[in-house]
Amino acid sequence: MAELIDKLELRSESYVHCISFNYFGDRMALSCADQSIQVWNLEENKWKLSAKWNAHNGAVFKVRWAHPEFGTILASCSFDKSVKIYEENPQENSWTLLASLVESKEPIEDIQFAPHHLRLMLAACSSNGEIRIYEPSSVVNLKVWSVTKMFSACALGSNCIAWNPAVHEPPMLLIGNNDVQTATEKFGKNFDVDEELLQLWAVSEDTKEWEKKCVPARIHERSIVDISWAQLMGRSKHLVASCSYDGIVVIWRIDGSTGAMESEMNIRDDVGGPVWRVSWDVLGTMLTAINGDGTVKVWKRNLQREWAEVGALQNR
Amino acid sequence: MEILSLQLAINSISVSPDAKLLICGGREILKIFKLENKITEDRSLRIGKPNLNYSTQDLAWHPRQSNYILSAAKNSCIVLWNLDKSGPNKLDLIFKGHSKVVNRVKWQHTNYDVFVSAGQDGMIKLWDKRVADQVILNLQGNAEGARDVSFSPFKENLIAASFDNGQVQIWDLKMPNPLCKIGAHKRNALSIDWHPNYADLLASAGSDKNIKVWNAQSSELVCKVQAPEPVAKVSWVPHENNQIASASHTLDNNLYIWHLNEPSLPHFVYRGHAHPIKDFLWVGDSIITCSEDGNLIRNPRENAYRPHKYLAKHSLAVSPLNVLATYSDSQTPSNPDELLSQADRSLIHHTSKMKIYDLGDYKTEIENLASSYQLKGKNVEQLCKENAAVSRKKAPIWNSVEHLFKSSYSVDYPWINTIILNALQETIDYYSEIGDVQTAACLSAVFNYRGPVREYGDLLRQLNLHHEATKLDIPQPNVEIFLRCKCGKISEDQPCSKCKDISNCAVCNLPVKGLYSWCQGCCHGGHLMHLKNWFSRETLCPAGCGHQCSFENF
Known part of the structure; x- marks a missing residue:
């Protein structure tokens, strides 16, 4: 089902928190706990390190590629409370810092570029639950970015975000939040009320402001760690996967017009630890997830159109 | 977590040798507290009229003689308090000698009468607690204000001091000049601390957000930690050889504990203050912090936020x-x-x-089918037949839709017709639903039905199958292909020198940064490599204008 084709020696002192492929899948960016970003290129079926640089003043949590329409652009976010925008100098395999966005007072947990049909936009999610939408002053000058919209999603803090990729629907963001236990540990004060773990926000067609559109049933019991929103590919409803600190993976169906969310599959990992990452393939036919002991699980639809685990890769 | 609100900004705290009492000092506060199950006020040392001598910058309780406390006052004096002194006022002696505010006072570990002070006037002064107004030794750092000073726990004559110009200096008290000057920080070096168990290891921190560990013997950097904000105070964590605690100078209200093996992310974070933490210390299993916000917080040591716990490994x-x-x-x-x-x-x-x-090569299959599928230019039945012929795996569906379609005009009942046409749409939707976007899109293109043609086109482009993508009729209202720039200027430079806009490549639809090649005949163009590939297989213009370009024209 899955064949091991390559092993990469990282020469890094620490964890890789995030792996991100570019639009074509021939380049890979890694964000590392040692403040660095690494870019690897696929050359003649082998992955080769193209660039590695010290990008932040703290662990780099996430790194993302912009659509190639906007140039070769990477955005990264970090414990150091900043978002940085880098552009490649193609001749030298080096990356230039275009902008450093420092509006947040807390570490930035996740960033995501909007689907390219919307224009060049970046959503950033601070650990205190503030969501900021950044836009450059113009497509040819990516050195100046400003916050065009900002809202507070959850007082307990947010961990991850995902854009609705569909073209004919208003901009939507799914936001994954902390539970009370995590928030109490994280912020050192007591929160009494549990809030929504997942929230779907959308730009209202009337007011043009971000509004909470839907809160799904509570299936996860702990903080959400990662969300992956599959490409629509003509489906009637969106496929979205979320995973949480207690090891639960949920596949949601989202109705793009009403924003209604229903779960289609939920599985608790038997290891008991967190499931750290979920990722759809391009077609939305296969979901992969990696859990607390590094095991990768793969789900596909079977002939009864139910989601079934088709394999597990021991990753150690 | 225990919070004691004192309402007044606290600059410094110090604990008695038996760890039962805590003194707290600030501009308008100087109080002793009992550390029991709860922190309770014991007494205030401010007696009588407000006096600048009471305005405290730093505190040092004597490590052995529990009746002596030193306070560095804002008015450049150092005050010795003797709690055993008779009468209500415990102020024992005042040491004058610095010309500016005193930033730090520290007792010698071995000689109970000696203490050292660091002043904003740049001087490090050694004093004897029995003799007021008489400096034993003056050390001139020549490095702007002195921020911190500390005796080595191993060598009684060795002191380290940090200065506003970023220097850390190591002095042997028997020598007239410093043993070494380390250019430790780019901006003010605000704090230093000797390692409690390793001789010669010294931590320093400063406004440049760095915490650095030095070998004082060789002046070599051992390791570096990056704090999120300028660091006002560092201290080694008791019983943990690899951990350093830091409090920020501005903008950040947390206490961080760093593990030297993981210098980019704190190991523990203690939160709860509303303003930056000014001082902190450990008493047994708890950690006490004080802040400008007027709060004293006592936390059990394990009651910390561990960022690693919630970060993907x-x-x-x-x-x-x-x-x-x-x-x-x-x-x-x-x-x-x-x-x-x-x-x-x-x-x-x-x-x-x-x-x-x-995970399985789906690109080759999509590529093969995309290049051989016929989507227009013939009648529907013929297209279905040909597509069934080229796709062995998907042939049944092409055959059945062909039959379905044929039967739709061979019957006379319009309602049957509707059912058949609905069945066609449902077939397309079914393929969309199972993620077979290629079959769904190609069916919808052949029958001119609703389907994921645009998504399919995007997928082909993503897979670098630009030729196949251009075969699809995808309306792309947002993409304009210009023969000349929108502003009217004909320009070979990209972006246009007049309006700074970028033209897109007619093949891949992405903007051309750099050399833009275009046909002299129809003026469409794009990336040179894409055009070269295109014209190795095609003769007509990739933009779809119908012009028969010849590659030599570019």
């Missing part, structure tokens, strides 16, 4: 080429008591590996 991603990349933490945990040099650390972490898996 494993990661994965699936690429558009259906390749799975995984990262799994395979570090061998180092011995926590071992203080490692930077070189050793990189050896330990060298093992982290990423694995790349192939």
Whole structure:
């Protein structure tokens, strides 16, 4: 089902928190706990390190590629409370810092570029639950970015975000939040009320402001760690996967017009630890997830159109 | 977590030798508290009229003689308090000598009468607590204001001091000049601390957000930690050889504990203050912090936020080429008591590996079908027949839709017709639903039905199948292909020198940064490589204008 084709020696002192492929899948960016970003290129079926640089003043949590329409652009976010925008100098395999966005007072947990049909936009999610939408002053000058919209999603803090990729629907963001236990540990004060773990926000067609559109049933019991929103590919409803600190993976169906969310599959990992990452393939036919002991699980639809685990890769 | 609100900004705290009493000092406060199950007020040392001598910058309780406390006052004096003194006012002696505010006072560990002070006037002064107004020794740092000073716990004559110009200086009290001057920080070096168990190891921190560990003997940097904001105070964590605590100078209200093996992310974070933490210390199993916000907070040591706990140690991603990349933490945990040099650390972490898996090559199949499928130019039945012929796997569906379509005009009942046409739409939707976007899009293109043609086109472009993508009729209202720039200027430079806009490549639809090649005949163009590939197989213009370009024209 899955064949091991390559092993990469990282020469890094620490964890890789995030792996991100570019639009074509021939380049890979890694964000590392040692403040660095690494870019690897696929050359003649082998992955080769193209660039590695010290990008932040703290662990780099996430790194993302912009659509190639906007140039070769990477955005990264970090414990150091900043978002940085880098552009490649193609001749030298080096990356230039275009902008450093420092509006947040807390570490930035996740960033995501909007689907390219919307224009060049970046959503950033601070650990205190503030969501900021950044836009450059113009497509040819990516050195100046400003916050065009900002809202507070959850007082307990947010961990991850995902854009609705569909073209004919208003901009939507799914936001994954902390539970009370995590928030109490994280912020050192007591929160009494549990809030929504997942929230779907959308730009209202009337007011043009971000509004909470839907809160799904509570299936996860702990903080959400990662969300992956599959490409629509003509489906009637969106496929979205979320995973949480207690090891639960949920596949949601989202109705793009009403924003209604229903779960289609939920599985608790038997290891008991967190499931750290979920990722759809391009077609939305296969979901992969990696859990607390590094095991990768793969789900596909079977002939009864139910989601079934088709394999597990021991990753150690 | 226990919070005691004192309402007044606190600059410094110090604990009595028996760890039962705590003194708290600030501009308008100087109070002693009992550390019991609860923190309770014992007494205030401010007696009588407000006096600048009471305005406290730093405090040092004597490490052995529990009746003596030193306070550095804002008015450049150092005050010795004797709690055993008779009468209500415990102020014993005042030491005058600095010309500006005194930033730090510290007792000698071995000689009970000697203490040292660091002043904003740049002087380090050594005093005897029995003799007021008489400096034993003056050390001139020549490095602007002195921020911190500390006796080595191992060598009684060795002191380290940090200065506003970023220097850390090591002095032997028997020598007239410093043993070494380390250019430790780019801006003010605000704090230093000797390692309690390793002779010669010294931590320093400053406004440049760096915490650095030095070998004082060789002046070599041992390792570096990056704090999120300028660091006002550092201290080694008791009983933890590899951990350093830091409080920020501005903008940040947390106390961070850093593990030297993980210098980019704090090991523990203590939160709860509304303003930056000015001072902190450990008493038994708890940690006490004080802040400008007027609060004193006592936390059990384990009551900390551990950022690592909530950060992914494993990661994965699936690429558009259906390749799975995984990262799994395979570090061998180092011995926590071992203080490692930077070189050793990189050896330990060298093992982290990423694995790349192939999840099945769907690109080749999509590419083969995309190049052989016929989508227009003939009648529907013929298209279906030909498509069934080129796709062995998908042939049944092409055959059945062909029959379905044929039967729709061979019957006379319109309602049957409707059912058949609905069945066609349902077939397309079914293929969309199971993720077979190619079949769904091609069916909808042939029958001119609703379907994911645009998504399919995007997928083809993503897979670098630009020729196949241009075969689809995808309305792209947002993409304009210009023969000349929108502003009217004909320009070979990209972006246009007049309006700074970028033209897109007619083949891949992405903007051309750099050389833009275009046909002299129809003026469409794009990336040179894309055009070259295009015209190796085609003769008509990729923009669809119908012009018969010849590549030599470019």
